[in-house]
Amino acid sequence: MTEIENNTRQRILDAAVERFAQNGYHNTSVADIVADSRTSKGAVYFHFPSKEKIFLGLVDEFAGILEKRLQTAIAKEESGIRRVNTALRICMETFTSYQKLAKIFLIQAVGLGAAFEEKQREIHLRFIKLIQQHLDEAVQEGDILPIDTEIAAYAWMGAINEVVIEWVHTGHPAPQRALPGLQTVLLRSVGITEERIRQLENL
Amino acid sequence: MTEIENNTRQRILDAAVERFAQNGYHNTSVADIVADSRTSKGAVYFHFPSKEKIFLGLVDEFAGILEKRLQTAIAKEESGIRRVNTALRICMETFTSYQKLAKIFLIQAVGLGAAFEEKQREIHLRFIKLIQQHLDEAVQEGDILPIDTEIAAYAWMGAINEVVIEWVHTGHPAPQRALPGLQTVLLRSVGITEERIRQLENL
DNA sequence: GCGCTGAGACCGACCAGTCGGTCTGTTCAT
DNA sequence: ATGAACAGACCGACTGGTCGGTCTCAGCGC
Known part of the structure; x- marks a missing residue:
């Protein structure tokens, strides 16, 4: 919570919250989170070890x-x-x-x-x-x-x-x-x- | 309900109850149900239209x-x-x-x-x-x-x-x-x- | 040039559902 | 009674597609 916090990581988290809340764990793919956060899979797996850990x-x-x-x-x-x-x-x-x-x-x-x-x-x-x-x-x-x-x-x-x-x-x-x-x-x-x-x- | 009900269908249901209760919907594959019920995928899809419908x-x-x-x-x-x-x-x-x-x-x-x-x-x-x-x-x-x-x-x-x-x-x-x-x-x-x-x- | 961040193509595993085929039991004409 | 014709239950290899995770490479600040 949070300094200005490099915003890629935060964008990923925001997108994850949105998607997970809306569609649940299994119906949210990493690709969905990537799309919503306008980042990339590389960014996601740079900042987090796995989808499960994000959740x-x-x-x-x-x-x-x-x-x-x-x-x-x-x-x-x-x-x-x-x-x-x-x-x-x-x-x-x-x-x-x-x-x-x-x-x-x-x-x-x-x-x-x-x-x-x-x-x-x-x-x-x-x-x-x-x-x-x-x-x-x-x-x-x-x-x-x-x-x-x-x-x-x-x-x-x-x-x-x-x-x-x-x-x-x-x-x-x-x-x-x-x-x-x-x-x-x-x-x-x-x-x-x-x-x-x-x-x-x-x- | 009803007659003696050919037991393949019932075996499938029993296995499904067990697996779904234990592992949830997404962590239960049709193959798991097949294995537990000693039937086959064909039998499952003969008796039921989809995994979702079984659940x-x-x-x-x-x-x-x-x-x-x-x-x-x-x-x-x-x-x-x-x-x-x-x-x-x-x-x-x-x-x-x-x-x-x-x-x-x-x-x-x-x-x-x-x-x-x-x-x-x-x-x-x-x-x-x-x-x-x-x-x-x-x-x-x-x-x-x-x-x-x-x-x-x-x-x-x-x-x-x-x-x-x-x-x-x-x-x-x-x-x-x-x-x-x-x-x-x-x-x-x-x-x-x-x-x-x-x-x-x-x- | 070097290290950090990010991009996105790619890989391999998994999986729901399909389909050609078999096997068992029943019906009925002889 | 018997065997040909059929029905429908059941089998499991296969397919088409998805998805988590990896890998290579590019940009960029120092």
């Missing part, structure tokens, strides 16, 4: 961005419950800001076979553990009911994914509308009282 | 099974809230019974490019609308709080998916444990009172 690089880039944003924002909050709420908000904001990367991360990186699958699960699990950790804190602080936080974390992750995926696909529902809805639903799901939900919603 | 056929088959089971079970329940709860249970049971097909449906059918994408979304939406419809009924019957049922339906669908996907991948958490956890979380998420959740859990 995984983008996935990692997005995961990194999201994780960093989450950690920064969470660190500023004091109670478990607020952290959890913040994490939700940051997720939505980040998915919105990086729509194309989000689509690659959430959709195009799925179902690519055993090789990719493991990495994909690993990243996914990192986020789930993060959610679970803060849910556990909130339980200990007595802010939410004692629950199976592992299942709850999965449910949260899945719920967020699904809403974002629908939005990425169709542009509907807009995140500004989805966020309050999701907030209500997810905060309720862990047994937070109605008053507190309303407090949190006004942040 | 989509499996996706449709699973969607059909799930939809049928849901409709049958839901029809027997009387209140919206019980219908919603039943739908959740049936989903988990069906995913469990048809683990391989479920993996194809939930994972391998994602990110296959524009051609597949539309169909995939359409099926997904059918289920989401079904959830939403019964949530709406429950709202009208006063069983659950008035909420954004569309968002809630997405959240439910995503939550269920995520838990099942994790289970399909790693075998953990077992559905017997996941179901009560999910039940609690999801029923809470739409504002059902604690007593009623406990009633529903004992069915």
Whole structure:
């Protein structure tokens, strides 16, 4: 991110993001990326070792961005419950800001076979553990009911994914509308009282 | 369905389910299916028009099974809230019974490019609308709080998916444990009172 | 001239789908 | 009953095309 960054490399990446997001991994050929970036195969293979690495690089880039944003924002909050709420908000904001990367991360990186699958699960699990950790804190602080936080974390992750995926696909529902809805639903799901939900919603 | 069904066709389908579930669409060649089914390319193309049709056929088959089971079970329940709860249970049971097909449906059918994408979304939406419809009924019957049922339906669908996907991948958490956890979380998420959740859990 | 960047022709592997042919089982005229 | 005629399931070598990746060479700044 980024000095002026010699622009061949960046053009290649831009074209790759566009194509991968639009058509997926297997339906994007290196030739497509070359055409869109007005470069050449030589340039592509000079800057990157393989098509696969370009793709995984983008996935990692997005995961990194999201994780960093989450950690920064969470660190500023004091109670478990607020952290959890913040994490939700940051997720939505980040998915919105990086729509194309989000689509690659959430959709195009799925179902690519055993090789990719493991990495994909690993990243996914990192986020789930993060959610679970803060849910556990909130339980200990007595802010939410004692629950199976592992299942709850999965449910949260899945719920967020699904809403974002629908939005990425169709542009509907807009995140500004989805966020309050999701907030209500997810905060309720862990047994937070109605008053507190309303407090949190006004942040 | 139907008669004893000459077993070449069935062997091909069995092999296809196995391979597609394991390695995904693009990493499964027709030659792989041939090898596993101890048939021949000729046989495959005698029984099916294309690799794509085999895959989509499996996706449709699973969607059909799930939809049928849901409709049958839901029809027997009387209140919206019980219908919603039943739908959740049936989903988990069906995913469990048809683990391989479920993996194809939930994972391998994602990110296959524009051609597949539309169909995939359409099926997904059918289920989401079904959830939403019964949530709406429950709202009208006063069983659950008035909420954004569309968002809630997405959240439910995503939550269920995520838990099942994790289970399909790693075998953990077992559905017997996941179901009560999910039940609690999801029923809470739409504002059902604690007593009623406990009633529903004992069915 | 030398090293870095980029161009694009080319290579080899792979793969979905085809097609001529075989093989098994059934029908029916004798 | 038998064997000729046929049907349709099945076989697998082959084709046409695609695509990731390599290689050679050209431009250019130093």
